[in-house]
Each structure stands twice: as C-alpha cells, then as structure tokens.
Amino acid sequence: MPNTQAEQFEQLVMPHLNDAYTLARYLLHDEHDAQDVVQDAVLRAIRHIHGFRGGDGRAWLLTIVRNCCYTWHKSHKRDRSNVSLSDDSALMVADSSSADDATIRASDSELIRAAVDKLPPELREVLVLRELNELSYREISDVVGVPMGTVMSRLSRAREKLAAVLGEGTRKAG
Amino acid sequence: MTCKECLDSLNALVDGELAADEAAAVRDHLATCDECAEQHTRLVEGTMRLKGALMRYEAPDVLKARIRASLARPEPEVVEPIRRRLPFFGAVNWPSAIAAAAAVAVLSSAATLSFANRKSGADAIQSELLASHIRSLMPGHLTDVASNDQHNVKPWFNGRVDMSPNVPRLDSLGFPLVGGRIDYINGRSVPVIVYTRRQHVINVYAWPSNTVSDKTVAASSHGYNLIRVPVNGEEMWIVSDLNRNELEGFVRLFAGTK
Numbered sequence: 001m002p003n004t005q006a007e008q009f010e011q012l013v014m015p016h017l018n019d020a021y022t023l024a025r026y027l028l029h030d031e032h033d034a035q036d037v038v039q040d041a042v043l044r045a046i047r048h049i050h051g052f053r054g055g056d057g058r059a060w061l062l063t064i065v066r067n068c069c070y071t072w073h074k075s076h077k078r079d080r081s082n083v084s085l086s087d088d089s090a091l092m093v094a095d096s097s098s099a100d101d102a103t104i105r106a107s108d109s110e111l112i113r114a115a116v117d118k119l120p121p122e123l124r125e126v127l128v129l130r131e132l133n134e135l136s137y138r139e140i141s142d143v144v145g146v147p148m149g150t151v152m153s154r155l156s157r158a159r160e161k162l163a164a165v166l167g168e169g170t171r172k173a174g
Numbered sequence: 175m176t177c178k179e180c181l182d183s184l185n186a187l188v189d190g191e192l193a194a195d196e197a198a199a200v201r202d203h204l205a206t207c208d209e210c211a212e213q214h215t216r217l218v219e220g221t222m223r224l225k226g227a228l229m230r231y232e233a234p235d236v237l238k239a240r241i242r243a244s245l246a247r248p249e250p251e252v253v254e255p256i257r258r259r260l261p262f263f264g265a266v267n268w269p270s271a272i273a274a275a276a277a278v279a280v281l282s283s284a285a286t287l288s289f290a291n292r293k294s295g296a297d298a299i300q301s302e303l304l305a306s307h308i309r310s311l312m313p314g315h316l317t318d319v320a321s322n323d324q325h326n327v328k329p330w331f332n333g334r335v336d337m338s339p340n341v342p343r344l345d346s347l348g349f350p351l352v353g354g355r356i357d358y359i360n361g362r363s364v365p366v367i368v369y370t371r372r373q374h375v376i377n378v379y380a381w382p383s384n385t386v387s388d389k390t391v392a393a394s395s396h397g398y399n400l401i402r403v404p405v406n407g408e409e410m411w412i413v414s415d416l417n418r419n420e421l422e423g424f425v426r427l428f429a430g431t432k
Binding site: 005006009013014017018020021022025031032034035036038039042043046108109112113116127128130131132136137152155156159162163166 | 185186189191216217220221223224225226227228229230231232233234236237238240241242244245246313314
C-alpha cells in the first residue's frame, strides 16, 4: 500500500478516474456536479483507504462514486426536481412518429444518449456499469448492492426500454 | 431448453456471463429456433449500437488538479512553515504566514484577500496569487475565454483590461494554451493566461508596474510553485503545481517570446 495520500491517489485511484467520472456524468448529467462529486468521492476513498481490501480498485472506487452521487442527489433534490435522478415517470416518448424536427435531425448517437439519459436511474446505472465501465455482473452486484439476478433483470429491462424507444421493439420473452 | 429459458439467458450470453456448458445449451437452442435467433441478433446489434453511441468521459485536468491540491494540503490545524526547499535563484524569505494564508485561502478566498491585504508588498501579492490559482482550479473558474488559439484569447482582453497580455502559442513545446480570464490582484484587474502541462494548470499573471527588478523570485507553498519573472514595466508571475524544473522551463519559453 502506498504511503502518502498523494501516492495512494496516483496509484490506486488515477487509473480509474475516467471510469469514475464517466459514471458520475451519467448519473448526474452535469459536468460540474460530476466533478464536485468525484472529487468528494476520491477524497473519501483515500480517507477510508483501510477499508480497501486490495484486488480491483475500480469496483471499490465506483461503489463510492455511486453512493456519493445518490447522496449528492438527495441533498440537491429540492433544487432540481425537474432533472431528478429518481425520476421514473414519463420516460420514453416511444413513438418516433411524434418526434419533432430537431429529433429527426439528431444523429443516431444523440438519440441513443438521450434515451439512456431518460432511463430510470436504477436501470441507467447498471447499463453504464456494464457497457462503459465494463464490470461483470458480480462486480455490478457489489457496486449497486443488489443480487446478481436483479442486475441481470435490470440490464435486460434497460436494453428492452432502449430498443423500444429506438424503434426496434423487442418482443417480450415467454 | 424452452424458448423462455433461452430468452431469459440471452443477456447473460451476450455479456459473456454464462458458464461454458450453459452457453453451449443456449447456442444449441438458437441454432434450431429462428424466433430466438432473431431476438439474439437484435440484442447483439442493439448492444453494439449502444456501445458505439455512448461516450466515455475523460476526467478533466482541472478535476485531477483539484484532487491533488486537496491531498497536498496539510490538515488545517497543522500549518508547517515552509523551509524545505531553498529557492533556486534569488534568496526569498518565505514566511510561514504564507502557509497559513494558503490554508485559509482554500477555506475562504474572501477571507484570504482581507488577510493578505493587511500584509504588505510581495508577500501579500504572493498570497493573493496563490488564492487566485487555487480558486481557478475550482469548477468553472479557470477561464473566462476558453480557446487554444491565441487569436481568440488575446483580443478578448481588449477593452476589459488596460493592457494587452502576451499570449504566445506553446503547444508544440508541450504547453497547450487553454484560455484566459480576468482576476483581481494587488488592487487591480489582471489578465491571466492559462496553459496546461499534462494534468497541471499554469496561470500566467501580468500587470503594468513601475518596479524595476532584474531578479527572478521563486517560492513554493503546498505543492504550488510561484515564480516572478523580471520584465521591464511589468509585474509578471507564473503559478502552477507543476514541478519546479518544468515550470522554470516554461518560464524561459514564455519570457523568450516577449
């Protein structure tokens, strides 16, 4: 274990800082909020580094970042009720025929990103942890604190919702 | 395997989360069931499309700088006088008050300003510069005009400050220009030109001054280096958490463009 906090940061945290920042960006939507929260999370991580049992520092750091995002959101919820992290309602205007001109002009990537942003947070986080952070189901289960079966079903629901929004409706299993 | 079992396992298959025998069983079913195979293809394509569209964000340099700054900062109650590194050129007596000021600066730049104002001369300026530098590392405070093109940055100061700052382009030498901003130092508005070196932010301050000095002054505090560059008719300071050697290299390059 490196000695000084500065060394701990460089060796244990820096390699995963992009992952941490990416997760925060997707959970909070705002770059300045994401910076604040990642800074807070990293300082917490280093302050509580004795809780790190070695192994993959990435899942450990992402767990702290995720928790800080939720804490941050709770304390800021009143200010920003319209872009609420826990806003599960009125997702997905699924019908592409109702899209306005701007949406039609938007590129495929922009549509997909907008659809991901509108996913409910518990689906968005597993999707980002899987597709961008490339964590295994086991690691996601640790980070989010739910059983692996739940990870799997959330991931499946997230992908179904996206497919529906992006005009590629998947038929339900069964 | 039933279709339901197969479809329930598709995500795990695509994510490489199935054990070899389970994966083989699913693939056997896919080979014989067109409907499930179609779902599989759709899932694979959708996942690829998603991966292609989603952006990985790179942690910005300013975030790294802020974290490093926080970690380099000693615990608030331990304010240690700075005498670990002797100045490379020009003797500077760097009073411990500056260290205290630095700690205060982080907590409250406004408080620092009044604290610094009570002191006199160069010490006060150094405190203000340090506070300004640390404040610039907070989100949204680094630049008023963000551009890597000096032809955008230099004219931006027209009419905003009473001097035209030197904005050389040093990208090819490893110091990309980030932009500029206006700060308030030593009782006046001061143009600040911002460069980076790897993850480090470099702030260049310059304002007109009658002080004649041919001496370079260098000091360090809490992992930040402050260097005063002797320029006729100007007070010029360069502040960064970059290591002293590289910062001195930057100073030479920058001064050489004058």
